[in-house]
């Protein structure tokens with residue numbers, strides 16, 4: 001299903017956990033910052049809107065999406081961080097460079113979530129052009145940052161449900 005068929009900012013919100021004491025780290029790529037800043041704003045406001053405390057949301061910037069994995073790993077290693085959200089926009093260029101970045105970051109983020117036993121969310125847009133990016137960062141298809149934040153909230157809740165007996 002495409003983002004055109006399922007708005008990124010529309011999700012089920014029943015049974016969400018109390019995140020008032022949960023700490024989140026947002027790692028933001030500087031490449032395409034005119035869009036990544038909108039992703040950050042969407043993620044930040046979603047976390048706040050569903051109960052996170054502003055003082056419990058940290059942000060770190062990385063040069064490009066390829067560096068999201070390492071930046072997210074550094075935050076994920078901290079015992080006080082409950083979830084990490086990686087935000088980036090990798091736009092297809094003339095070569096296959098975007099493919100290498102996208103696959104590396106997707107696999108890398110998967111790996112570090114497992115290595116660190118905590119949610120590390122892939123909030124990376126991989127559009128064919130800038131308009132597709134804009135449409136998914138607060139445009140007609142919603143905001144990938146909203147979706148990434150809600151994913152983090154739900155995964156934190158699932159971890160508590162499984163491990164807090």
Ligand SMILES: Nc1c(NC[C@H](O)[C@H](O)[C@H](O)CO)[nH]c(=O)[nH]c1=O
Nearest residue numbers: 029031063064065066088089090091
């Ligand atoms: N073209 C894009 C990049 N390229 C930079 C890489 O992410 C990386 O920083 C560089 O290869 C050095 O390791 N990054 C994006 O986030 N988005 C792009 O469209």
Ligand SMILES: CC(=O)[C@@H](O)COP(=O)(O)O
Nearest residue numbers: 091093094095096097098
């Ligand atoms: C995803 C990228 O790094 C991209 O901007 C590179 O563009 P190109 O493939 O035209 O060199």
